[in-house]
Amino acid sequence: MRQAGEDVILTGPEIRRAVASGDIAIEPFDPRRVSPNAYDWRLGDTIRVCDTDLDAARPSEFAERPIPRDGMELVPGNLYLGVTHERTHSDLYAQFINGDRTVGTLGVWVHVSAPLGHTGHAIRWTLEICTARRVRVYPRMTFGKIVFLKTMGALASYQDMGQKYMASSGIDTSRLYEEMQ
Amino acid sequence: MILTGPEIIASTGNGKIVISPFLPDQVNPNSYNVRLGNTLVTYDTDVIDAYEPNPTRVTTVSSDGLVLQPGELYLGHTMEEVGSDYFVPLLFGRSSVGRLGLFVEITAPIGDIGFHGQWTLMLSPVRPLRVYPGMKIGQIMFFESCGDIELYSGKYQRAAGPQESRYWCDKLVKT
Numbered sequence: 001m002r003q004a005g006e007d008v009i010l011t012g013p014e015i016r017r018a019v020a021s022g023d024i025a026i027e028p029f030d031p032r033r034v035s036p037n038a039y040d041w042r043l044g045d046t047i048r049v050c051d052t053d054l055d056a057a058r059p060s061e062f063a064e065r066p067i068p069r070d071g072m073e074l075v076p077g078n079l080y081l082g083v084t085h086e087r088t089h090s091d092l093y094a095q096f097i098n099g100d101r102t103v104g105t106l107g108v109w110v111h112v113s114a115p116l117g118h119t120g121h122a123i124r125w126t127l128e129i130c131t132a133r134r135v136r137v138y139p140r141m142t143f144g145k146i147v148f149l150k151t152m153g154a155l156a157s158y159q160d161m162g163q164k165y166m167a168s169s170g171i172d173t174s175r176l177y178e179e180m181q
Numbered sequence: 182m183i184l185t186g187p188e189i190i191a192s193t194g195n196g197k198i199v200i201s202p203f204l205p206d207q208v209n210p211n212s213y214n215v216r217l218g219n220t221l222v223t224y225d226t227d228v229i230d231a232y233e234p235n236p237t238r239v240t241t242v243s244s245d246g247l248v249l250q251p252g253e254l255y256l257g258h259t260m261e262e263v264g265s266d267y268f269v270p271l272l273f274g275r276s277s278v279g280r281l282g283l284f285v286e287i288t289a290p291i292g293d294i295g296f297h298g299q300w301t302l303m304l305s306p307v308r309p310l311r312v313y314p315g316m317k318i319g320q321i322m323f324f325e326s327c328g329d330i331e332l333y334s335g336k337y338q339r340a341a342g343p344q345e346s347r348y349w350c351d352k353l354v355k356t
Contacts, residue, residue, distance in 0.1 A: 050308060051308070053248070053308060054281050054282065055246075055310070055311040056278075056311060056312050056313060057311065060280075060281065077251065077307070077308075078307070078308075079281075079307040081280060094210075094211045111279065112307070113273055113274030113278055113283075114212070114273030114274055114319075115273065116212060116273065118209055118210035118212075119211060120210055121210075126276070128276075128280055149182070149183050150183075151183050151184070152182040152185065152325050153184055153185035153188020153189075153191065154188065155185055155187070156186040164277070165276065174276075174277045174278070174281045175277060176275075176277035176278065176316065176317075179277075180316060
């Protein structure tokens with residue numbers, strides 16, 4: 001009999017199995033990036049720098065810049081929107097994204113808000129980056145972990161609910177203002 | 182396991198989750214969106230003292246909104262009362278809000294089984310940011326628990342409006 005609370009977070013071998021069976025999509029997928037209970041994702045090649053005032057009721061557009069091969073310095077007080085190199089998707093599992101301890105000990109927050117990727121989410125994740133100290137980061141460096149969670153109850157897919165960011169393939173700025181017209 | 186949106190709706194129907202007011206269009210595939218109430222509390226002192234009651238200032242936000250400043254901590258609250266005697270609730274900001282550089286909670290996303298009330302939000306922006314009462318600011322997820330349940334009966338039960346830290350209630354007697 002299954003105990004409540006059992007089999008909640010997928011192990012590495014289970015992630016590999018789910019990728020092989022199609023229950024999880026990770027593109028590009030590198031089996032060497034599967035860790036004991038997560039997939040180790042990379043920072044993408046571009047970033048948006050926000051150094052202006054913001055308003056939840058208005059669009060905020062910042063120029064997107066490539067991250068040079070020799071790195072880009074992030075500065076405390078700025079907000080940066082980055083993107084994962086990988087696109088991930090699962091109709092079966094919910095996903096949690098976090099930085100890893102290597103990036104956390106550099107003083108980098110990779111995500112300000114909910115770490116949740118809803119079931120049905122098919123995205124390159126927009127990262128909400130800020131930093132405690134000046135720090136240089138590089139394109140495609142290993143940046144964090146995505147874990148996969150089993151769900152309880154009937155499934156509702158992000159794709160079917162007309163939600164805003166359901167097919168993100170690049171860096172999405174906030175579209176909260178659409179709700180506030 | 183994390184509850185799906187349909188399971189959240191079912192649980193509000195059978196009383197395992199209580200959300201008031203509850204609006205089905207605030208249900209996500211794995212969470213429920215909560216709205217920002219119109220009251221903010223800030224600490225009215227240069228240094229916040231963990232061992233003492235701190236003076237606070239209460240601000241009522243009009244429909245024109247209020248610009249939050251980096252470096253300041255604003256305690257907000259959800260318009261909704263949210264709680265469950267069965268599931269563990271977790272509160273986070275929404276992605277749309279994170280992309281505006283706003284922290285909605287600090288260090289404590291996990292709620293207690295048995296807490297019922299308005300949730301206090303710990304708001305701190307990376308950039309100056311105008312926010313508005315009633316905006317959907319956060320989301321609450323629910324996780325299945327394992328083991329016997331002892332319901333929350335702590336000092337923030339039935340909270341209405343932002344609740345400042347009451348660490349001083351718990352401090353050890355000074356020697």
